[in-house]
Amino acid sequence: MNMCHRFRPFLNKLLDVPVTDPDDSRRRKLLNVILAGLFVILVAAFLATIGQIASGDATQENISLSWKLLAVIAGTYVTYYINRNISGFIASTVFLFFLLVVISISDTPKELIDGRSLLYFTIPVAMASMLIRPYFSFVFALLSTINLFILGYISGLAPNILAMFGYFLLALVSWLSSRSLEQALQELRVLNRDLDHRVEVRTRELSEALTRELIEAGKTQAILQGIADGVLVFDQTNKIIVANPSMGSLTGIRPNKLIGLDIPTFCQEEGIVPADRPRLQALLEKPSPNAQAVRVRWNKKTLSVNAAPVVSGLGETFGSVAVFRDFTREAEIEQMKNNFVAMVSHELRTPLNAVLAYAEMLRDAIFGPLNTKQFDAANRIYVNSQRLLNIISDLLDQAQIEAGRLKIQLAETPTIELLENLRSTMEKPAQDKGLQLITEIAPNVPQTITCDSHRIQQILVNLVNNAIKFTPQGHVAVHIFLADAHTWALAVSDTGPGIPPDDQAYVFEPFWQVESITTREHGGIGLGLSIVKRLAMLMGGDIKLESTVGKGSTFTVTLPLQPVLQKEESK
């Protein structure tokens, strides 16, 4: 076996002719095989002859044979050389022609024409179709026929027509079989080439895809490594599969220690302030593209966390990604601002409360009767301190809404009560300004609505107050109706100057009012509408404005119709 293994490459090297045309290569290899076989036989015969001569049988015949053998060996080698290095066609033609000649002189003409050697001529005919071209069997059948004629002519014998016919018949058979063999091979090669091509294309595609993916992965990796925000990626089973280096520096936990943790385990990490854990867990377990960021205190840092599902182009969810941003500095500033605003407001309120109440007591004659001028003065003190207090209240509310501290308490409330409470507060200011306050409830609105009536009241008072402030004459109307099956709405419309389209987008911004002059004229610092909007959004609703300059404005607050609550839920 071993020998065979070592011998085979050598043999292949000896016999293979490396040319591009596979047919040529195959033919030349075949010729090489024949030549090699012939070579071995000739060398063996030569050695045997030499042996005979050496053993004393040095007849003239033996010596002549050894010279002839040597010549044929050399001829074989030359043919091999031509076949290998120059041309298979020439080598094969020369070889077969030589074979024909050898056959022609190997026996007596009689035996060649009619006797035992007649069939030898079939050898080059058959071989020609294999070694040269399929149709060359006819060439050699013709050559053999000519040969027979020549031999017949020389020896004066009649030509063997039957044998000649036999040669051509053999040539035909050889031609047919060689040709079909070549065609079959040809088809096989085409098939192979096609297959090779397909494999090549597929391989290229695969490698391109792989390269692309590697580049993408590399980019993603680089982004993940580079950004200052901590990033966690969760798989479909809510286990962490990616944690970037920033995640480590934000939390003080090595990123690879986070890999594999599920959400509840992750949320129990020591550094997280226990009160913030449920919030974080809720966010991570229900990631949403519109989810509001959650603040989580972690060690001494405040992190703003957001989570969103990872969805494929086909809408399939692969898991989720959570981003942790260092919010410490912002949170501190915000806290300072809130503390400052709340403190200032508180410190301002207490003395103003005293001023206000004393003015009220004076005006209402608690300390004895007043003349008209005294009453007027007391009333002015009262009204102006009230204005100042409203400003402070607005500031305080704004600060609290921004701090996210206001909570919504839902309770079933008779719908009519919302408007009654409003009337009791706002009827007088409206009348004082000569405005009519109209309130109405659409007939399809339920008798009771689940809402935070305190907040609704704040919204209504703010909107109506605003409307009264800006409406010189006419009316202010409050309308409760159902916007659709799931939404109810409060609309406050006035017959005021209206808000120019360009300004409409800004009215819900804090500290904004139409033209600065109105500020002086109407007082207030413009926090009202922004508070209304924040309150509406806090309750899952929204506010929109429709306004025509010169005709009036309508603010519509839409709120979700809450299902009737159970007692426990309302707590």
Added chain:
Amino acid sequence: MTDKPLAIIIEDDQDLCEIFTQALQAANFATETIRDGKTAFQRIAEEPVPHTIILDLHLPHVDGTQILKQIKSDARTSNVRVVITTADTVSAELLRDEADFVLVKPISFAQLRDLAARLHPSRKTGPLGPLRTG
């Protein structure tokens, strides 16, 4: 001893103390004022038990919420009507369920007087309904 019900006003600001006193007296209450948390804490353990307490949350020494807790947990005083006064709407939010009433400052004279009148034992109009304040 007068037969007027007693109201204790716990408030550190002198002017507001004065105003609250006037309002409660106008509503026919007898009044007592305390200016700091520590004294208030001692006073509620003593007799006589008041009918109503007006309690400010921001007090020196002892915080108003602690005093509220003490009043509500002691059987002697747990029935006392407590009106919380505060300028902090967040505290007011948190105490919406615990106190009987929460008044958010600014508190007007008339507002407190009217509330006190509703709380007055001579008013026999059944249980008090919800009163919107603040």
